[in-house]
Amino acid sequence: MLGEAYLKPRPEEPASVEVPPVYVCICHGVHEREVRGCIKAGARTEDAVGDACQAGTGCGTCLDRIADLLEAEYGAPATAASLAKPDLF
Numbered sequence: 056m057l058g059e060a061y062l063k064p065r066p067e068e069p070a071s072v073e074v075p076p077v078y079v080c081i082c083h084g085v086h087e088r089e090v091r092g093c094i095k096a097g098a099r100t101e102d103a104v105g106d107a108c109q110a111g112t113g114c115g116t117c118l119d120r121i122a123d124l125l126e127a128e129y130g131a132p133a134t135a136a137s138l139a140k141p142d143l144f
């Protein structure tokens with residue numbers, strides 16, 4: 056009977072549900088987790104992220120998302136001036 060299906064106990068839900076990876080860069084199949092890892096490892100610009108994992112080095116569509124991730128980690132976007140090494144001599 057149709058009503059019986061609603062009366063059956065439901066199977067237990069798994070304790071943790073694996074979240075599918077979110078792609079940032081489709082051209083190179085790079086996930087957000089990987090981009091975040093590059094940023095945490097020291098990449099401070101889109102170019103540095105691209106050097107580290109290739110994200111953003113294809114069509115460029117994902118560069119805004121990479122910039123958002125950089126800004127989320129470091130605050131204001133990095134500029135060439137803010138990344139320049141101090142002139143000691």
Ligand code: FES
Nearest residue numbers: 080082113114115
């Ligand atoms: S989607 Fe990242 S370079 Fe094309």
